[in-house]
Structure formats: C-alpha cells, structure tokens
Amino acid sequence: MRSGTCAGGNIQVMVGFTLNDEHEALRGTVAEFAREVVAPVIGGYYERGEFPYDVVARMAKLGLFGLPFPEEYGGMGGDYFALCLALHELARVDSSVAITLEAGVALGAMPIYRFGTAEQKQRWLPDLCQGDRLAAFGLTEPGGGSDIPGGMRTTARRDGDEWVIDGSKAFITNSGTSITSVVTVLAITGRTDGKPEISAIMVPSGTAGFTVASEYSKVGWRCSDTRELAFAGCRVPAGNLLGGLGRGYAQFLQTLDEGRVAIAALAAGLAQGCVDECLRYVRERSAFGHELGYYQSIQFRIADMQARAHSARLAWYDAAARLVAGEPFKLEAAIAKLTCSNAAMDNARDATQIFGGYGYINEFPVARFYRDAKVLEIGEGTSEVQRMVIARQLGLDSRPG
Numbered sequence: 439m440r441s442g443t444c445a446g447g448n449i450q451v452m453v454g455f456t457l458n459d460e461h462e463a464l465r466g467t468v469a470e471f472a473r474e475v476v477a478p479v480i481g482g483y484y485e486r487g488e489f490p491y492d493v494v495a496r497m498a499k500l501g502l503f504g505l506p507f508p509e510e511y512g513g514m515g516g517d518y519f520a521l522c523l524a525l526h527e528l529a530r531v532d533s534s535v536a537i538t539l540e541a542g543v544a545l546g547a548m549p550i551y552r553f554g555t556a557e558q559k560q561r562w563l564p565d566l567c568q569g570d571r572l573a574a575f576g577l578t579e580p581g582g583g584s585d586i587p588g589g590m591r592t593t594a595r596r597d598g599d600e601w602v603i604d605g606s607k608a609f610i611t612n613s614g615t616s617i618t619s620v621v622t623v624l625a626i627t628g629r630t631d632g633k634p635e636i637s638a639i640m641v642p643s644g645t646a647g648f649t650v651a652s653e654y655s656k657v658g659w660r661c662s663d664t665r666e667l668a669f670a671g672c673r674v675p676a677g678n679l680l681g682g683l684g685r686g687y688a689q690f691l692q693t694l695d696e697g698r699v700a701i702a703a704l705a706a707g708l709a710q711g712c713v714d715e716c717l718r719y720v721r722e723r724s725a726f727g728h729e730l731g732y733y734q735s736i737q738f739r740i741a742d743m744q745a746r747a748h749s750a751r752l753a754w755y756d757a758a759a760r761l762v763a764g765e766p767f768k769l770e771a772a773i774a775k776l777t778c779s780n781a782a783m784d785n786a787r788d789a790t791q792i793f794g795g796y797g798y799i800n801e802f803p804v805a806r807f808y809r810d811a812k813v814l815e816i817g818e819g820t821s822e823v824q825r826m827v828i829a830r831q832l833g834l835d836s837r838p839g
C-alpha cells in the first residue's frame with residue numbers, strides 16, 4: 439500500500455496498492471508454476487476426481503505450504519499476504535490445488551502455529567511447512583456449520599491423561615489424504631452457566647476410534663479431499679489440547695477471520711482466471727464474420743468481469759494488508775469474502791456464456807471454474823453469515839439480549 443502527499447499541502451492520502459519486490463517475485467513464480475505445472479495436468483485429475491499428489495508435492499517443493507511461517511519451523515518467513523497472493527495466482531488456473539493449500543495452511547497449520555505450545559509446534563509444524571504432510575480443521579458437523587456453537591454435538595471428556603472424543607464432523611478438507619497427519623477438531627469439553635465450553639483437540643491420523651469416510655462426490659473442487667469424520671471413544675493424550683481449555687470457540691473465530699481473507703483471495707483469483715480465459719477465446723473464435731471480441735456486447739461483458747475481478751482483488755488486498763499490519767480486519771475480511779465470492783460466481787457464469795457450448799464441456803477450464811465457483815459462497819462462512827458479520831460490525835444485531 440502506498441501513501442503520498444497532496445500537491446498543495448502535507449495531507450497523507452492513500453494512492454493504491456503496489457506489491458513490494460518480494461511479493462511481486464512470489465506472484466510471478468506462482469503464476470508461472472500454475473501455468474507450466476498445474477494447467478497441463480489438472481483437467482485429467484478433475485475428470486477422475488483424484489487428489490493430485492504429484493502437483494501438491496511440487497507446490498511443497500516451491501515452499502508454498504511454509505509461506506507464512508518462520509524459518510525455525512522450516513517455513514519461508516513470509517506473511518499472510520504472501521499466502522493470499524499464492525492462492526490468487528493458483529486459483530487463476532485451478533481452485534482444487536488452491537483450496538488444498540488454503541485449508542492446509544490457513545485452517546490446518548495456522549492454528550497450531552498461533553495457539554500451540556512450543557512442543558506442539560516443534561512436533562507438527564516442520565512437516566506441515568515442508569508440505570510433506572497436511573493438516574485439517576474440523577469444525578462443521580452433519581447437523582450444522584453456520585450455527586456454531588449452538589449446533590455442535592461432538593464431545594470430549596477427560597479420562598485420566600486422555601481425552602475421549604465422540605461425535606462426527608462433515609465436509610472436512612484435507613482430512614483423508616495419505617499425507618494427512620493431523621485433524622484439529624472442536625468439541626464440547628464442558629458447560630459453564632449452561633453454555634457449551636468448546637475446546638480444540640488435535641487428533642493424529644490413524645488414531646483408534648477415528649474413522650475417515652470415503653470422499654464425497656462433489657460438484658466442484660473435484661481434486662481436493664473432503665470427508666466426513668466419525669469419532670467413537672477416540673482417545674488422544676491430554677497434551678493434544680490446542681490452546682486453552684474452553685478457548686476453542688474464540689480461537690476458531692480468529693482462524694476463520696483470517697481464513698476468510700485467504701478464501702477471498704482464492705475467489706478473486708478464479709474471477710481473474712475467467713477473464714484470462716475469455717480474452718484468449720474471443721480472439722480465436724469467430725461468428726458472423728468477426729472474432730467474438732469484435733462485438734461490443736462481448737467487450738462489455740468482459741469489461742464487467744474485469745471490473746469485478748479488480749474490485750475483488752482490492753477488497754482482499756485491503757483486508758490482508760490490515761491483517762499483517764495487526765489492525766482490526768474482521769469487517770474487511772467479511773466484505774472481502776462476500777465481494778470476491780460474488781465476483782467469482784458472476785464471472786464464472788459470464789465466462790461460460792462467452793464460451794457458448796464449449797463452456798459446458800469439462801475439457802475447457804471455464805467449465806471447471808463454473809463448477810468450482812459455487813462453493814465459495816458456502817465454505818468458511820456462507821454469504822449470509824458474512825452479511826451477519828458485516829451487519830454486527832455496523833452495530834446491527836438481532837441476537838436476543
């Protein structure tokens with residue numbers, strides 16, 4: 439972000455966003471990676487609904503899973519803005535690999551970094567930063583995702599030196615790959631004044647009593663891993679509590695505020711990817727004696743798409759800049775998530791229309807974008823939940839009391 443001085447005085451004015459050299463270099467590297475490594479192969483994985491282990495391994499080699507973490511844990515020493523930039527550039531080409539990175543870092547590893555003890559960080563973070571392993575975050579339950587903590591049923595009770603977990607989780611990203619090492623689940627660990635006390639507990643993959651169901655058949659994000667999880671008398675050491683006892687809900691709100699910025703960047707990337715594809719296509723395809731790009735209705739549609747992609751990018755830039763500056767960013771994160779997911783949906787619909795019949799054929803990236811866009815209005819807080827957060831930040835609240 440740049441600031442300058444007005445010609446006639448010394449009033450500081452904001453004049454826009456310019457990436458610093460490191461961020462620009464990262465952006466270029468990830469854009470090239472997405473073009474050269476992801477684009478040629480991802481369509482096949484998508485068709486097969488297969489997790490792209492070799493692409494993820496190459497993302498790991500590039501250091502993407504360690505981007506916002508300190509070097510002492512094997513991270514790249516970057517910041518959250520860098521993570522968002524990488525997500526934006528990946529999602530311009532494919533959202534399944536982008537969400538694998540987003541869920542692995544923003545939801546999986548970040549809570550361990552933010553709330554873990556020194557021992558927990560040393561145990562889990564190095565493998566996660568290297569991308570040799572993936573972590574997952576289990577909040578949503580079959581009975582409800584928006585209504586947390588009200589809809590939560592999963593419990594954990596203390597038995598000697600162990601937690602015993604019972605319950606289930608739904609739609610958990612990265613939870614069932616062969617490289618998943620740990621899932622952090624939120625569970626009710628007690629009650630205070632009749633209200634549930636919620637804590638976060640880390641459950642290593644393969645723990646007895648922890649079952650991972652088969653992959654959902656999803657409309658989009660077809661090469662990301664999403665599973666239902668069941669816990670039946672699942673025992674983990676007491677030391678697997680992440681953060682304070684009863685602090686799980688507050689930790690989850692912080693994790694999700696940050697995650698919304700990351701998913702907004704991913705959505706803005708998809709919106710920009712739609713423009714990229716259309717600009718290519720309208721120069722190649724002709725109708726009624728002219729390239730499609732000759733027709734003003736097509737030009738206007740693409741102009742609207744670019745306006746949305748641009749506004750979306752500025753929305754997440756603003757939220758991410760506030761986040762890394764340590765300023766309040768809850769309102770801006772919700773605005774960015776809402777704005778960027780709207781842009782992704784609108785651009786995916788328009789891009790498909792511009793491609794005509796080919797827009798409905800899976801071989802073309804815009805068909806993938808169309809299928810991938812919808813979930814952006816649902817995951818990490820639905821658009822309705824974003825509006826609730828924005829309204830509350832504006833002082834409007836319909837909660838009793």
Ligand SMILES: Cc1cc2nc3c(=O)[nH]c(=O)nc-3n(C[C@H](O)[C@H](O)[C@H](O)COP(=O)(O)OP(=O)(O)OC[C@H]3O[C@@H](n4cnc5c(N)ncnc54)[C@H](O)[C@@H]3O)c2cc1C
Binds near residue numbers: 583610611819821822
């Ligand atoms: C592919 C995928 C990956 C996911 N990955 C993860 C993950 O890694 N970890 C995780 O914990 N979860 C994950 N989720 C779950 C996701 O976060 C939830 O689906 C989402 O929060 C919505 O919860 P729900 O599906 O239970 O819908 P519900 O909460 O049942 O909502 C249904 C509808 O009602 C609306 N609604 C609810 N309450 C209100 C209200 N008070 N006023 C107005 N409207 C309301 C909602 O906006 C929505 O439109 C994932 C979901 C998907 C599809």
